[in-house]
Amino acid sequence: MSNTNSASHLPRIGVLGAGHVGSAMGRVASEAGYPVTIAGSGDPAKIALITKILIPGAQADWPAKVAADADIVILAIPLHKFRSFDPSLVAGKVVVDLMNYWAPIDGTQQLFEDPRHGSSEIVQQHLSGARVVKSFNHAGYHELEADRRPAGAADRLALGVAGDDRKAVEMVAALVENIGYDAVLLDGLHEGRILEPGGPVFGASLNKEQFAQVLTEKTAA
Known part of the structure; x- marks a missing residue:
């Protein structure tokens, strides 16, 4: 989804995680006109060629450099690696949490087993210096x-x-809108639970009105 804005006027996107999800996110952001850098788990030389092919215009770099240069950090690492993720990498940053906790797929991750909190609330607790957004x-x-x-x-x-x-x-x-979707703002990070596996919108294809109806029904329940 192309964007008419100059890339110099758009926030720099730094993607941490070069798997399917991270690569797709980097691709749609780049195609929307955002400057994009991406990091895997190690030497950027290992993903430089695949980045050039799969995410034209994006650059591969070390995780610390990707995070440091980014205005928005996309966190798309495997969930089981999050416990060892260094919070200082994203201190002061806007962090978009793309991760999902799904025990049948990920296995039981004790860090995310607290029923009082959604998974992104737990991510926010561990990345206390960052501003976490779930989307x-x-x-x-x-x-x-x-x-x-x-x-x-x-x-x-x-x-x-x-x-x-x-x-x-x-x-x-704004990133959601520029990529090609209508953004529906929820009432705080705790409301991000509806976006998680088992939630009423997870995996559903909804327009803005249908999404709003789900929120209305949830509030009324």
């Missing part, structure tokens, strides 16, 4: 690319955006 996680990476539509299109879908820092939420909402 994009409830769409499959294939659909994330295929379902993009221009603003005003009759079949444009919606993505939820949940966070406690208003400015961070607005930055991520």
Whole structure:
């Protein structure tokens, strides 16, 4: 979904995680006009060629450099690696949590077993110096690319955006809109639970009105 804004006026996106999800996110952000850097778990030379092929215009770099240079950090690492993730890498940053905790897939991760909190709330607790926003996680990476539509299109879908820092939420909402979706702002990071596996919008293809209806029904329940 192309964007008419100059890349120099858009926030720099740093993707941590070069798997299917991270690569798809880097690709759609780059195609929307955002400058993008991406890191895998080690030497960027290992992913330089695949980055050039799969994410044209993006650059591969070391994780610390990707995070340091980014205005928005996309956290797309395997969930089981999060416990060892260094919080200082993203201190002061807007961090978009794309990770999902799904015990049947990931195995039981005790860190995310606290029923009082959604998974992104737990991520925020561990990344206390960052401003965590939950979004994009409830769409499959294939659909994330295929379902993009221009603003005003009759079949444009919606993505939820949940966070406690208003400015961070607005930055991520703009990213959602520029990529090709309508952004639906939720009432705080705790509301991000509806975006998680088992939640009412996870994996669902909803337009903005349908998404709003789900929120209304949840509030009324």
